Structure formats: structure tokens, C-alpha cells
Amino acid sequence: MRAELAALALELFAERGFDETTVEDIAHAAGLSKRSFFRYFPSKEDVVFGTVESMADEVAEDVRGRPTDEAPWDCLHQVLRGWQHRIHTSERQLAELTLIDATPSLRARLHQKRDAMRAQVAEALTQRDGAKLDAFSFDVLTSAAAAALDAxxxxxxRSGGTADRGALVDRAFAALRP
Incomplete structure (x- = not known):
């Protein structure tokens, strides 16, 4: 039901605009009460970002599971490239990113979510066996990795979803390689 509600909300956002679509509109279109909507999502924004927290946990776990002799930058590259492939194979992704890009409040929320995720991943890097860098260095690396993903x-x-995402991630990580 949660996935169906998110898909319906995305359709309404694309049709009417994010700010113009209310929780009541989404609930009504789904045949739910406003109260029922909030059982699935704590806020309207969370319809768009509902899976970010669980994804952050999984990315951090993947970082901790990488080979201990792998350099932190290479670790981030491999983990995040793999996640970008999983995330962006979804047909909804282009519509979601377009919506986020066009909506200032969603762009701000995305950066807030990414900051929290970045901090969690930096912490996971420090927990890897053989971690030799200080917290500041891990923060710099994860911030650079987030910038690579944003680019x-x-x-x-800009490509309308036709560019090879893996190649773009590789190119961005290569450009920022420490």
C-alpha cells in the first residue's frame, strides 16, 4: 500500500505540482482518510523520501562490509556506484528527481536527508577495520562523494534520463579522486 500511495502521490505532484497538491488530495485519490495517509507517511515530503533512512542503514552496512585493505575513496565509489544502479533502475526515478529539482522545499529536504546519510556513512568508514584517517578526513571524503553523486x-x-548513470558516477569520482 505504501508503494502504491507513493506512486499515486507522484502522479498528482507531476500533474498539479508538489506545493499545489495537499495531503487531503492524495488521501482522497487513494480512497483513504487524511489520518490513514499519516499511518503510511509522517509528512507529504516523506512520500518522496520515504526509503532514504533505510537506504542509509544499508549503505553504511555495505561500507563496513567492504575489504579492509580497500582505500576509503575506492570503498565509497564502489558502494555508491552499486547503489546508484539499484536506485536509478526504477522508472519513477527520473520523475522523482525532476520533481525534486523543480521544487525548492524538496531540494532542501533532499540535502538535509543526504547530510544525515553522509554522516552515517562517514561513521561507517571510521568503523572499518584498519581505518587510519581521522573523523575530519572521513567527513571530507563523504562530502566529496555526495558532491560526485549530485553532479x-x-x-x-539534463540528459533526460538517457545517460549511463554508472559512467557518470565513475567520471565524477575520477574527477574528485584524492
Missing amino acids: ADREWL
Whole structure:
């Protein structure tokens, strides 16, 4: 039901605009009460970002599971490239990113979510066996990795979703390699 509600909300956002679509509109279109909507999502924004928290946990776990002799930058590259492939194979992704890009409140929320995720991934890097860098260095690396993903997202959007996302991520990580 949660996935169906999110898909319906995305259709309404694309049709009417994010700010113009109310929770009541989404609930009514789904045949639910407003109260029922909030059982599935704590806010309207969470319809768009509902899976970010669980994804952050999984990305951090993937980082901790990488080979201990792998350099932190290479670890981030491999983990995030794999996640970008999983995330962006979804047909909804282009519509979601276009919506986020066109809506200032969603762009701000995306950056807030990514900051929290970045901090979680930086912490996971420090927990890897053989971690030799300090917290500041891990923060710099994860911030640079987030910038690489943002640049790849923007280029993918400019291409109308036709560019090879993996190649864009590789290119961005290569450009920022420490």
C-alpha cells in the first residue's frame, strides 16, 4: 500500500505540482482518510523520501562490509556506484528527481536527508577495520562523494534520463579522486 500511495502521490505532484497538491488530495485519490495517509507517511515530503533512512542503514552496512585493505575513496565509489544502479533502475526515478529539482522545499529536504546519510556513512568508514584517517578526513571524503553523486544526478537529468548513470558516477569520482 505504501508503494502504491507513493506512486499515486507522484502522479498528482507531476500533474498539479508538489506545493499545489495537499495531503487531503492524495488521501482522497487513494480512497483513504487524511489520518490513514499519516499511518503510511509522517509528512507529504516523506512520500518522496520515504526509503532514504533505510537506504542509509544499508549503505553504511555495505561500507563496513567492504575489504579492509580497500582505500576509503575506492570503498565509497564502489558502494555508491552499486547503489546508484539499484536506485536509478526504477522508472519513477527520473520523475522523482525532476520533481525534486523543480521544487525548492524538496531540494532542501533532499540535502538535509543526504547530510544525515553522509554522516552515517562517514561513521561507517571510521568503523572499518584498519581505518587510519581521522573523523575530519572521513567527513571530507563523504562530502566529496555526495558532491560526485549530485553532479551525476544533475547530468543524468539534463540528459533526460538517457545517460549511463554508472559512467557518470565513475567520471565524477575520477574527477574528485584524492
